[in-house]
Amino acid sequence: MSESIVEVKKLTFSRGDRKIYENMSFTVPKGKITAIMGPSGIGKTTMLRLIGGQLKPDSGDILFEGLSIPSMSRSELYQTRTKMSMLFQSGALFTDMSVFDNVAFPLREHTRLSEALIRLIVLMKLQAVGLRGAKDLMPAELSGGMARRAALARAIALDPELIMYDEPFAGQDPISMGVLVRLIKSLNEVLGLSSLIVTHDVHEVMSIADHVVIIAKQGVIGEGTPEEMLKHDSPLVQQFLQGLADGPVPFHFKANPYEQDLLNGVQS
Amino acid sequence: MMDLFQRLGRTTLDKFAAIGRATQMLLGSLFNLPNPRKGFPLLVRQLYMVGHQSLLIIMVSGLFIGMVLALQGYTVLVDYGAEDSLGPLVALSLLRELGPVVTALLFAGRAGSALTAEIGLMKATEQLSSLEMMAVDPLKRIIAPRFWAGFISMPLLALIFSAVAILGAHLVGVDWLGIDTGSFWSIMQAQVSLEKDILNGLIKSLVFALVVTWIALYKGYDCIPTSEGISKATTETVVHSSLAVLGLDFVLTAVMFSN
Numbered sequence: 172m173s174e175s176i177v178e179v180k181k182l183t184f185s186r187g188d189r190k191i192y193e194n195m196s197f198t199v200p201k202g203k204i205t206a207i208m209g210p211s212g213i214g215k216t217t218m219l220r221l222i223g224g225q226l227k228p229d230s231g232d233i234l235f236e237g238l239s240i241p242s243m244s245r246s247e248l249y250q251t252r253t254k255m256s257m258l259f260q261s262g263a264l265f266t267d268m269s270v271f272d273n274v275a276f277p278l279r280e281h282t283r284l285s286e287a288l289i290r291l292i293v294l295m296k297l298q299a300v301g302l303r304g305a306k307d308l309m310p311a312e313l314s315g316g317m318a319r320r321a322a323l324a325r326a327i328a329l330d331p332e333l334i335m336y337d338e339p340f341a342g343q344d345p346i347s348m349g350v351l352v353r354l355i356k357s358l359n360e361v362l363g364l365s366s367l368i369v370t371h372d373v374h375e376v377m378s379i380a381d382h383v384v385i386i387a388k389q390g391v392i393g394e395g396t397p398e399e400m401l402k403h404d405s406p407l408v409q410q411f412l413q414g415l416a417d418g419p420v421p422f423h424f425k426a427n428p429y430e431q432d433l434l435n436g437v438q439s
Numbered sequence: 440m441m442d443l444f445q446r447l448g449r450t451t452l453d454k455f456a457a458i459g460r461a462t463q464m465l466l467g468s469l470f471n472l473p474n475p476r477k478g479f480p481l482l483v484r485q486l487y488m489v490g491h492q493s494l495l496i497i498m499v500s501g502l503f504i505g506m507v508l509a510l511q512g513y514t515v516l517v518d519y520g521a522e523d524s525l526g527p528l529v530a531l532s533l534l535r536e537l538g539p540v541v542t543a544l545l546f547a548g549r550a551g552s553a554l555t556a557e558i559g560l561m562k563a564t565e566q567l568s569s570l571e572m573m574a575v576d577p578l579k580r581i582i583a584p585r586f587w588a589g590f591i592s593m594p595l596l597a598l599i600f601s602a603v604a605i606l607g608a609h610l611v612g613v614d615w616l617g618i619d620t621g622s623f624w625s626i627m628q629a630q631v632s633l634e635k636d637i638l639n640g641l642i643k644s645l646v647f648a649l650v651v652t653w654i655a656l657y658k659g660y661d662c663i664p665t666s667e668g669i670s671k672a673t674t675e676t677v678v679h680s681s682l683a684v685l686g687l688d689f690v691l692t693a694v695m696f697s698n
Contacts, residue, residue, distance in 0.1 A: 256572065
Protein backbone atom coordinates (compact mmCIF):
# COMPACT_ATOMS: atom_id res chain seq x y z
CA MET A 172 0.00 0.00 0.00
CA SER A 173 1.12 3.57 -0.62
CA GLU A 174 2.14 6.04 2.09
CA SER A 175 -0.36 6.60 4.87
CA ILE A 176 -1.35 9.86 6.53
CA VAL A 177 -3.07 8.36 9.57
CA GLU A 178 -2.24 5.03 11.13
CA VAL A 179 -4.31 3.59 13.93
CA LYS A 180 -2.50 0.89 15.84
CA LYS A 181 -4.02 -1.55 18.32
CA LEU A 182 -6.36 1.11 19.62
CA THR A 183 -8.51 0.44 22.67
CA PHE A 184 -10.98 3.02 23.88
CA SER A 185 -13.83 2.85 26.32
CA ARG A 186 -16.33 5.32 27.61
CA GLY A 187 -17.29 4.67 31.19
CA ASP A 188 -17.79 0.91 31.43
CA ARG A 189 -18.68 0.54 27.77
CA LYS A 190 -15.86 -0.63 25.55
CA ILE A 191 -16.08 1.11 22.17
CA TYR A 192 -12.99 -0.15 20.39
CA GLU A 193 -10.78 -3.06 21.20
CA ASN A 194 -7.41 -3.64 19.63
CA MET A 195 -8.33 -1.88 16.42
CA SER A 196 -5.95 -1.09 13.59
CA PHE A 197 -6.33 0.48 10.17
CA THR A 198 -4.63 3.00 7.94
CA VAL A 199 -5.72 6.03 5.96
CA PRO A 200 -3.67 6.28 2.75
CA LYS A 201 -2.32 9.66 1.68
CA GLY A 202 -4.03 11.52 -1.13
CA LYS A 203 -6.98 9.13 -1.28
CA ILE A 204 -10.57 9.14 -0.09
CA THR A 205 -11.05 6.75 2.78
CA ALA A 206 -14.49 5.84 4.07
CA ILE A 207 -15.14 4.53 7.56
CA MET A 208 -18.50 2.80 7.59
CA GLY A 209 -20.46 0.97 10.19
CA PRO A 210 -23.84 0.78 11.86
CA SER A 211 -25.06 3.76 13.89
CA GLY A 212 -23.92 4.02 17.47
CA ILE A 213 -20.72 2.14 16.80
CA GLY A 214 -18.59 5.17 17.67
CA LYS A 215 -17.58 6.40 14.24
CA THR A 216 -17.58 10.03 15.31
CA THR A 217 -15.54 9.02 18.35
CA MET A 218 -12.92 7.76 15.92
CA LEU A 219 -12.61 11.21 14.35
CA ARG A 220 -12.31 12.83 17.77
CA LEU A 221 -9.57 10.38 18.66
CA ILE A 222 -7.67 11.25 15.50
CA GLY A 223 -8.19 14.94 16.23
CA GLY A 224 -6.79 14.47 19.71
CA GLN A 225 -9.94 15.61 21.48
CA LEU A 226 -10.14 12.23 23.19
CA LYS A 227 -7.30 10.06 24.44
CA PRO A 228 -7.29 6.30 23.87
CA ASP A 229 -6.90 3.85 26.76
CA SER A 230 -4.10 2.13 24.92
CA GLY A 231 -2.67 1.86 21.44
CA ASP A 232 -1.41 4.61 19.20
CA ILE A 233 -2.59 6.96 16.48
CA LEU A 234 0.02 8.30 14.10
CA PHE A 235 -0.55 11.41 12.01
CA GLU A 236 2.23 11.76 9.44
CA GLY A 237 4.31 9.49 11.64
CA LEU A 238 3.78 11.51 14.84
CA SER A 239 1.88 10.04 17.76
CA ILE A 240 -1.24 12.12 18.51
CA PRO A 241 -2.01 10.80 22.02
CA SER A 242 1.48 11.53 23.37
CA MET A 243 1.66 15.10 22.04
CA SER A 244 1.81 18.08 24.35
CA ARG A 245 -1.02 20.60 24.16
CA SER A 246 0.93 23.04 22.01
CA GLU A 247 2.19 20.32 19.66
CA LEU A 248 -1.37 19.10 19.32
CA TYR A 249 -2.64 22.56 18.41
CA GLN A 250 0.22 22.86 15.93
CA THR A 251 -0.75 19.55 14.34
CA ARG A 252 -4.41 20.47 14.18
CA THR A 253 -3.66 23.31 11.78
CA LYS A 254 -2.82 20.56 9.28
CA MET A 255 -6.11 18.75 9.65
CA SER A 256 -9.65 19.96 9.60
CA MET A 257 -13.00 18.48 10.35
CA LEU A 258 -16.43 18.98 8.89
CA PHE A 259 -18.95 18.48 11.66
CA GLN A 260 -22.31 16.89 11.12
CA SER A 261 -24.11 20.12 12.00
CA GLY A 262 -21.61 22.24 10.11
CA ALA A 263 -20.81 24.02 13.40
CA LEU A 264 -20.67 27.43 11.74
CA PHE A 265 -20.30 30.30 14.19
CA THR A 266 -23.81 31.65 14.38
CA ASP A 267 -22.74 35.19 15.25
CA MET A 268 -20.69 35.66 12.07
CA SER A 269 -21.57 35.89 8.39
CA VAL A 270 -20.54 33.14 5.97
CA PHE A 271 -17.64 35.30 4.82
CA ASP A 272 -16.33 35.82 8.36
CA ASN A 273 -16.77 32.14 9.14
CA VAL A 274 -14.53 31.17 6.24
CA ALA A 275 -12.09 33.96 7.07
CA PHE A 276 -11.94 32.90 10.72
CA PRO A 277 -9.15 30.30 10.51
CA LEU A 278 -7.14 32.60 8.23
CA ARG A 279 -7.43 35.50 10.66
CA GLU A 280 -6.54 33.25 13.59
CA HIS A 281 -3.55 31.48 12.14
CA THR A 282 -2.05 33.77 9.54
CA ARG A 283 -0.95 37.37 9.38
CA LEU A 284 -2.29 37.94 5.89
CA SER A 285 -3.72 41.33 4.98
CA GLU A 286 -7.49 41.73 4.83
CA ALA A 287 -7.29 42.19 1.06
CA LEU A 288 -5.55 38.86 0.64
CA ILE A 289 -7.91 37.14 3.06
CA ARG A 290 -10.82 38.44 1.02
CA LEU A 291 -9.35 36.89 -2.12
CA ILE A 292 -8.77 33.53 -0.47
CA VAL A 293 -12.25 33.46 1.06
CA LEU A 294 -13.87 34.29 -2.27
CA MET A 295 -11.89 31.50 -3.94
CA LYS A 296 -12.90 28.98 -1.31
CA LEU A 297 -16.54 30.04 -1.50
CA GLN A 298 -16.39 29.83 -5.30
CA ALA A 299 -15.13 26.25 -4.96
CA VAL A 300 -18.24 25.25 -3.01
CA GLY A 301 -20.56 27.43 -5.11
CA LEU A 302 -21.52 29.86 -2.37
CA ARG A 303 -19.74 33.06 -3.42
CA GLY A 304 -23.12 34.74 -3.75
CA ALA A 305 -24.05 33.81 -0.18
CA LYS A 306 -21.05 35.41 1.47
CA ASP A 307 -23.02 38.05 3.36
CA LEU A 308 -25.71 35.71 4.69
CA MET A 309 -25.80 34.61 8.31
CA PRO A 310 -25.66 30.86 9.04
CA ALA A 311 -29.29 30.89 10.19
CA GLU A 312 -30.35 31.97 6.69
CA LEU A 313 -28.73 28.97 4.99
CA SER A 314 -30.37 25.65 4.20
CA GLY A 315 -28.85 22.51 5.72
CA GLY A 316 -26.96 21.62 2.57
CA MET A 317 -25.68 25.15 2.09
CA ALA A 318 -24.55 25.33 5.72
CA ARG A 319 -22.56 22.17 5.20
CA ARG A 320 -20.97 23.55 2.06
CA ALA A 321 -20.09 26.79 3.86
CA ALA A 322 -18.53 24.74 6.62
CA LEU A 323 -16.62 22.84 3.97
CA ALA A 324 -15.26 26.11 2.59
CA ARG A 325 -14.13 26.99 6.12
CA ALA A 326 -12.56 23.55 6.54
CA ILE A 327 -10.40 24.00 3.42
CA ALA A 328 -9.51 27.63 4.16
CA LEU A 329 -6.07 26.77 5.50
CA ASP A 330 -5.38 24.10 2.84
CA PRO A 331 -5.20 21.20 5.30
CA GLU A 332 -3.53 17.91 4.51
CA LEU A 333 -6.31 15.82 5.97
CA ILE A 334 -9.97 16.63 6.03
CA MET A 335 -12.36 14.56 8.11
CA TYR A 336 -16.05 14.47 7.30
CA ASP A 337 -18.48 13.48 10.02
CA GLU A 338 -21.60 12.08 8.37
CA PRO A 339 -21.53 14.59 5.49
CA PHE A 340 -24.61 13.10 3.81
CA ALA A 341 -26.87 12.66 6.83
CA GLY A 342 -30.22 14.35 6.40
CA GLN A 343 -29.54 15.76 2.92
CA ASP A 344 -31.92 15.74 -0.01
CA PRO A 345 -30.75 13.85 -3.13
CA ILE A 346 -29.63 17.02 -4.90
CA SER A 347 -27.45 18.43 -2.15
CA MET A 348 -26.21 14.91 -1.50
CA GLY A 349 -25.08 14.68 -5.11
CA VAL A 350 -23.46 18.10 -4.81
CA LEU A 351 -21.58 17.09 -1.69
CA VAL A 352 -20.41 13.81 -3.20
CA ARG A 353 -19.05 15.66 -6.23
CA LEU A 354 -17.46 18.34 -4.05
CA ILE A 355 -15.65 15.86 -1.85
CA LYS A 356 -14.35 14.02 -4.88
CA SER A 357 -13.20 17.13 -6.73
CA LEU A 358 -11.66 18.80 -3.68
CA ASN A 359 -9.68 15.67 -3.02
CA GLU A 360 -8.35 15.66 -6.57
CA VAL A 361 -7.77 19.39 -7.00
CA LEU A 362 -6.25 20.17 -3.62
CA GLY A 363 -4.32 16.92 -3.34
CA LEU A 364 -5.44 16.34 0.22
CA SER A 365 -6.49 13.18 1.98
CA SER A 366 -10.11 12.69 2.94
CA LEU A 367 -11.59 10.59 5.68
CA ILE A 368 -15.35 10.16 5.56
CA VAL A 369 -17.35 8.68 8.37
CA THR A 370 -20.75 7.64 7.14
CA HIS A 371 -23.36 4.97 6.79
CA ASP A 372 -24.61 6.07 3.39
CA VAL A 373 -23.17 3.08 1.58
CA HIS A 374 -24.03 3.84 -2.04
CA GLU A 375 -22.89 7.44 -2.11
CA VAL A 376 -19.60 6.78 -0.47
CA MET A 377 -18.79 3.56 -2.33
CA SER A 378 -18.96 5.54 -5.56
CA ILE A 379 -16.13 7.90 -4.59
CA ALA A 380 -14.04 6.07 -1.99
CA ASP A 381 -10.64 4.59 -2.83
CA HIS A 382 -10.32 2.77 0.45
CA VAL A 383 -13.05 1.43 2.72
CA VAL A 384 -12.88 0.48 6.39
CA ILE A 385 -15.92 -1.19 7.90
CA ILE A 386 -16.14 -1.25 11.66
CA ALA A 387 -18.50 -3.16 13.90
CA LYS A 388 -18.25 -5.11 17.12
CA GLN A 389 -15.49 -2.89 18.53
CA GLY A 390 -13.10 -3.50 15.69
CA VAL A 391 -12.43 -3.52 11.96
CA ILE A 392 -14.34 -6.26 10.17
CA GLY A 393 -13.20 -5.43 6.66
CA GLU A 394 -10.69 -3.13 4.95
CA GLY A 395 -9.85 -2.68 1.28
CA THR A 396 -11.04 -1.15 -1.98
CA PRO A 397 -14.79 -0.87 -2.60
CA GLU A 398 -14.63 -3.80 -5.07
CA GLU A 399 -12.89 -6.01 -2.53
CA MET A 400 -15.51 -5.11 0.03
CA LEU A 401 -18.38 -6.03 -2.26
CA LYS A 402 -16.83 -9.47 -2.72
CA HIS A 403 -15.96 -9.82 0.98
CA ASP A 404 -17.00 -13.17 2.41
CA SER A 405 -17.97 -11.98 5.89
CA PRO A 406 -21.77 -12.14 6.33
CA LEU A 407 -21.61 -9.07 8.56
CA VAL A 408 -19.97 -6.98 5.82
CA GLN A 409 -22.53 -8.22 3.30
CA GLN A 410 -25.44 -7.48 5.60
CA PHE A 411 -24.20 -3.94 6.09
CA LEU A 412 -23.41 -3.19 2.47
CA GLN A 413 -26.69 -4.59 1.19
CA GLY A 414 -28.77 -3.16 3.99
CA LEU A 415 -30.46 -6.38 5.09
CA ALA A 416 -32.74 -6.01 8.07
CA ASP A 417 -31.74 -9.21 9.81
CA GLY A 418 -28.50 -11.12 9.91
CA PRO A 419 -25.43 -11.16 12.14
CA VAL A 420 -26.64 -7.79 13.45
CA PRO A 421 -30.03 -8.82 14.79
CA PHE A 422 -33.17 -6.80 14.07
CA HIS A 423 -34.30 -7.16 17.68
CA PHE A 424 -32.66 -5.31 20.52
CA LYS A 425 -31.45 -7.69 23.21
CA ALA A 426 -34.55 -8.76 25.19
CA ASN A 427 -36.19 -11.55 27.15
CA PRO A 428 -37.98 -14.20 25.08
CA TYR A 429 -41.11 -12.72 23.51
CA GLU A 430 -43.60 -15.21 25.02
CA GLN A 431 -42.18 -14.73 28.49
CA ASP A 432 -42.51 -10.92 28.27
CA LEU A 433 -46.10 -11.13 27.06
CA LEU A 434 -47.20 -13.70 29.63
CA ASN A 435 -45.49 -11.99 32.56
CA GLY A 436 -47.61 -8.93 31.95
CA VAL A 437 -50.81 -10.99 32.28
CA GLN A 438 -49.83 -12.63 35.58
CA SER A 439 -48.98 -9.47 37.49
CA MET B 440 -27.03 1.20 54.30
CA MET B 441 -24.00 0.40 52.14
CA ASP B 442 -25.95 1.81 49.26
CA LEU B 443 -26.29 5.12 51.08
CA PHE B 444 -22.56 5.32 51.77
CA GLN B 445 -21.83 4.40 48.18
CA ARG B 446 -24.05 7.16 46.90
CA LEU B 447 -22.64 9.66 49.37
CA GLY B 448 -19.11 8.77 48.31
CA ARG B 449 -19.90 9.01 44.64
CA THR B 450 -21.62 12.40 45.02
CA THR B 451 -18.68 13.75 47.01
CA LEU B 452 -16.19 12.52 44.43
CA ASP B 453 -18.28 14.00 41.62
CA LYS B 454 -18.40 17.35 43.40
CA PHE B 455 -14.64 17.39 43.88
CA ALA B 456 -14.10 16.42 40.26
CA ALA B 457 -16.39 19.28 39.21
CA ILE B 458 -14.48 21.76 41.37
CA GLY B 459 -11.28 20.49 39.79
CA ARG B 460 -12.62 20.94 36.27
CA ALA B 461 -13.93 24.40 37.14
CA THR B 462 -10.56 25.46 38.52
CA GLN B 463 -8.79 24.07 35.51
CA MET B 464 -11.11 26.08 33.27
CA LEU B 465 -10.57 29.25 35.29
CA LEU B 466 -6.78 28.97 35.29
CA GLY B 467 -6.74 27.93 31.65
CA SER B 468 -8.61 31.06 30.67
CA LEU B 469 -6.94 33.50 33.07
CA PHE B 470 -3.33 32.74 32.33
CA ASN B 471 -3.86 32.03 28.70
CA LEU B 472 -4.90 35.37 27.33
CA PRO B 473 -5.14 35.87 23.62
CA ASN B 474 -2.70 38.45 22.31
CA PRO B 475 -3.94 42.04 22.74
CA ARG B 476 -4.42 42.68 19.03
CA LYS B 477 -7.05 39.92 18.77
CA GLY B 478 -8.13 39.83 22.38
CA PHE B 479 -9.04 43.48 22.85
CA PRO B 480 -11.88 43.65 20.30
CA LEU B 481 -13.29 40.43 21.77
CA LEU B 482 -13.18 41.92 25.26
CA VAL B 483 -14.86 45.13 24.13
CA ARG B 484 -17.63 43.15 22.49
CA GLN B 485 -18.22 41.14 25.66
CA LEU B 486 -18.10 44.26 27.82
CA TYR B 487 -20.88 45.56 25.65
CA MET B 488 -22.90 42.32 25.83
CA VAL B 489 -22.37 41.63 29.52
CA GLY B 490 -21.96 45.10 30.99
CA HIS B 491 -23.70 47.64 28.84
CA GLN B 492 -26.70 45.42 28.17
CA SER B 493 -27.22 45.02 31.93
CA LEU B 494 -27.18 48.78 32.55
CA LEU B 495 -30.89 49.38 32.11
CA ILE B 496 -32.10 46.74 34.56
CA ILE B 497 -29.45 47.79 37.08
CA MET B 498 -30.39 51.48 36.89
CA VAL B 499 -34.15 50.93 37.04
CA SER B 500 -33.82 48.53 39.99
CA GLY B 501 -31.44 50.95 41.69
CA LEU B 502 -33.85 53.82 41.31
CA PHE B 503 -36.74 51.92 42.85
CA ILE B 504 -34.73 50.38 45.66
CA GLY B 505 -33.41 53.82 46.60
CA MET B 506 -36.92 55.25 46.58
CA VAL B 507 -38.30 52.44 48.71
CA LEU B 508 -35.42 52.69 51.18
CA ALA B 509 -36.00 56.41 51.59
CA LEU B 510 -39.71 55.97 52.09
CA GLN B 511 -39.31 53.21 54.68
CA GLY B 512 -36.42 54.92 56.41
CA TYR B 513 -38.27 58.21 56.63
CA THR B 514 -41.36 56.73 58.32
CA VAL B 515 -39.19 55.22 61.06
CA LEU B 516 -36.75 58.12 61.48
CA VAL B 517 -39.40 60.83 61.56
CA ASP B 518 -40.82 59.44 64.85
CA TYR B 519 -37.52 60.25 66.52
CA GLY B 520 -37.07 63.51 64.71
CA ALA B 521 -34.01 62.03 63.06
CA GLU B 522 -35.15 62.30 59.46
CA ASP B 523 -32.00 64.27 58.62
CA SER B 524 -30.08 60.99 59.01
CA LEU B 525 -31.88 59.51 56.01
CA GLY B 526 -28.87 60.34 53.80
CA PRO B 527 -26.31 58.18 55.65
CA LEU B 528 -28.88 55.44 56.30
CA VAL B 529 -29.54 55.04 52.60
CA ALA B 530 -25.94 55.53 51.51
CA LEU B 531 -24.45 53.09 54.01
CA SER B 532 -26.96 50.32 53.38
CA LEU B 533 -26.46 50.70 49.64
CA LEU B 534 -22.69 50.97 49.52
CA ARG B 535 -22.04 48.24 52.06
CA GLU B 536 -24.72 45.69 51.23
CA LEU B 537 -27.46 46.32 48.75
CA GLY B 538 -25.32 47.72 45.96
CA PRO B 539 -22.94 44.76 45.60
CA VAL B 540 -25.47 42.08 46.56
CA VAL B 541 -28.48 43.16 44.50
CA THR B 542 -26.24 43.95 41.53
CA ALA B 543 -24.73 40.47 41.76
CA LEU B 544 -28.17 38.84 41.95
CA LEU B 545 -29.49 40.85 39.01
CA PHE B 546 -26.29 40.21 37.10
CA ALA B 547 -26.61 36.47 37.67
CA GLY B 548 -30.15 36.54 36.32
CA ARG B 549 -29.53 38.89 33.43
CA ALA B 550 -25.98 38.20 32.23
CA GLY B 551 -25.01 34.95 33.97
CA SER B 552 -27.88 32.94 32.58
CA ALA B 553 -27.23 34.37 29.11
CA LEU B 554 -23.56 33.38 29.31
CA THR B 555 -24.43 29.83 30.36
CA ALA B 556 -27.03 29.41 27.64
CA GLU B 557 -24.75 30.87 24.97
CA ILE B 558 -21.80 28.65 25.82
CA GLY B 559 -24.01 25.61 26.33
CA LEU B 560 -25.50 26.10 22.90
CA MET B 561 -22.05 26.57 21.40
CA LYS B 562 -21.16 23.23 22.90
CA ALA B 563 -24.35 21.56 21.69
CA THR B 564 -23.88 22.82 18.13
CA GLU B 565 -20.25 21.62 18.16
CA GLN B 566 -18.90 25.15 17.80
CA LEU B 567 -16.52 24.60 20.72
CA SER B 568 -15.27 21.31 19.24
CA SER B 569 -14.86 22.90 15.87
CA LEU B 570 -12.79 25.70 17.43
CA GLU B 571 -10.56 23.07 19.00
CA MET B 572 -10.22 21.28 15.69
CA MET B 573 -9.30 24.58 14.05
CA ALA B 574 -6.49 24.76 16.58
CA VAL B 575 -8.09 27.68 18.40
CA ASP B 576 -8.31 27.21 22.17
CA PRO B 577 -11.94 27.86 23.21
CA LEU B 578 -10.74 28.80 26.70
CA LYS B 579 -8.76 31.63 25.18
CA ARG B 580 -11.18 32.65 22.51
CA ILE B 581 -14.57 32.18 24.22
CA ILE B 582 -14.15 31.86 27.97
CA ALA B 583 -11.38 34.37 28.76
CA PRO B 584 -12.97 37.50 27.22
CA ARG B 585 -16.30 36.73 28.85
CA PHE B 586 -14.69 36.17 32.20
CA TRP B 587 -12.78 39.43 32.13
CA ALA B 588 -15.83 41.29 30.89
CA GLY B 589 -17.85 40.07 33.88
CA PHE B 590 -15.04 40.80 36.29
CA ILE B 591 -14.65 44.36 35.01
CA SER B 592 -18.28 45.28 34.56
CA MET B 593 -19.86 44.07 37.79
CA PRO B 594 -18.05 46.43 40.21
CA LEU B 595 -18.84 49.33 37.88
CA LEU B 596 -22.47 48.26 37.70
CA ALA B 597 -22.59 48.06 41.51
CA LEU B 598 -21.28 51.61 41.78
CA ILE B 599 -23.81 52.83 39.23
CA PHE B 600 -26.54 50.97 41.12
CA SER B 601 -25.64 52.68 44.39
CA ALA B 602 -25.35 56.10 42.76
CA VAL B 603 -28.73 55.85 41.04
CA ALA B 604 -30.32 54.52 44.23
CA ILE B 605 -29.00 57.47 46.24
CA LEU B 606 -30.47 59.80 43.65
CA GLY B 607 -33.77 57.91 43.97
CA ALA B 608 -33.62 58.37 47.74
CA HIS B 609 -32.98 62.06 47.20
CA LEU B 610 -36.00 62.23 44.94
CA VAL B 611 -38.28 60.76 47.61
CA GLY B 612 -36.65 62.13 50.75
CA VAL B 613 -35.88 65.67 49.65
CA ASP B 614 -38.15 66.46 46.75
CA TRP B 615 -41.23 64.68 48.04
CA LEU B 616 -41.01 64.35 51.83
CA GLY B 617 -39.21 67.64 52.32
CA ILE B 618 -35.94 66.84 54.11
CA ASP B 619 -33.43 69.66 53.79
CA THR B 620 -31.18 68.93 50.81
CA GLY B 621 -28.13 70.40 52.53
CA SER B 622 -28.37 68.14 55.54
CA PHE B 623 -29.18 65.13 53.33
CA TRP B 624 -25.86 65.48 51.51
CA SER B 625 -23.65 66.88 54.27
CA ILE B 626 -24.52 64.27 56.90
CA MET B 627 -24.07 61.57 54.27
CA GLN B 628 -20.66 62.98 53.41
CA ALA B 629 -19.62 63.08 57.06
CA GLN B 630 -20.73 59.50 57.79
CA VAL B 631 -19.56 57.60 54.73
CA SER B 632 -15.87 56.74 54.68
CA LEU B 633 -13.99 55.96 51.51
CA GLU B 634 -12.01 52.95 52.78
CA LYS B 635 -14.49 51.47 55.18
CA ASP B 636 -17.61 51.72 53.08
CA ILE B 637 -16.96 52.41 49.43
CA LEU B 638 -13.79 50.36 49.10
CA ASN B 639 -15.14 47.41 51.08
CA GLY B 640 -18.26 47.47 48.92
CA LEU B 641 -16.06 47.40 45.83
CA ILE B 642 -14.07 44.47 47.17
CA LYS B 643 -17.31 42.59 47.83
CA SER B 644 -18.41 43.35 44.32
CA LEU B 645 -15.16 42.05 42.85
CA VAL B 646 -15.53 38.80 44.79
CA PHE B 647 -19.13 38.42 43.61
CA ALA B 648 -18.08 39.18 40.04
CA LEU B 649 -15.48 36.43 40.17
CA VAL B 650 -17.89 33.90 41.63
CA VAL B 651 -20.92 34.67 39.45
CA THR B 652 -19.02 34.82 36.16
CA TRP B 653 -17.05 31.72 37.05
CA ILE B 654 -20.17 29.73 37.89
CA ALA B 655 -21.97 30.93 34.75
CA LEU B 656 -19.09 30.08 32.43
CA TYR B 657 -18.36 26.75 34.07
CA LYS B 658 -22.00 25.65 33.98
CA GLY B 659 -22.16 26.43 30.27
CA TYR B 660 -18.81 24.85 29.48
CA ASP B 661 -19.52 21.69 31.45
CA CYS B 662 -23.21 21.23 30.58
CA ILE B 663 -24.70 18.17 28.94
CA PRO B 664 -25.07 19.35 25.34
CA THR B 665 -28.79 18.76 24.93
CA SER B 666 -31.69 21.17 25.26
CA GLU B 667 -32.53 19.65 28.62
CA GLY B 668 -28.94 19.89 29.79
CA ILE B 669 -28.71 23.54 28.81
CA SER B 670 -31.93 24.47 30.55
CA LYS B 671 -30.74 22.69 33.68
CA ALA B 672 -27.37 24.41 33.50
CA THR B 673 -28.99 27.83 33.11
CA THR B 674 -31.19 27.28 36.13
CA GLU B 675 -28.24 26.05 38.14
CA THR B 676 -26.28 29.14 37.23
CA VAL B 677 -28.92 31.44 38.69
CA VAL B 678 -29.56 29.29 41.76
CA HIS B 679 -25.95 28.50 42.61
CA SER B 680 -24.65 31.98 42.02
CA SER B 681 -27.45 33.59 44.03
CA LEU B 682 -26.79 31.28 46.96
CA ALA B 683 -23.04 31.74 46.66
CA VAL B 684 -23.44 35.52 46.63
CA LEU B 685 -25.68 35.57 49.71
CA GLY B 686 -23.46 33.15 51.62
CA LEU B 687 -20.26 34.96 50.71
CA ASP B 688 -21.84 38.28 51.60
CA PHE B 689 -22.33 37.11 55.15
CA VAL B 690 -18.73 35.93 55.40
CA LEU B 691 -17.36 39.13 53.89
CA THR B 692 -19.53 41.32 56.09
CA ALA B 693 -18.36 39.42 59.17
CA VAL B 694 -14.74 39.93 58.18
CA MET B 695 -15.04 43.55 57.09
CA PHE B 696 -17.50 45.17 59.47
CA SER B 697 -17.37 43.28 62.79
CA ASN B 698 -15.03 44.96 65.23
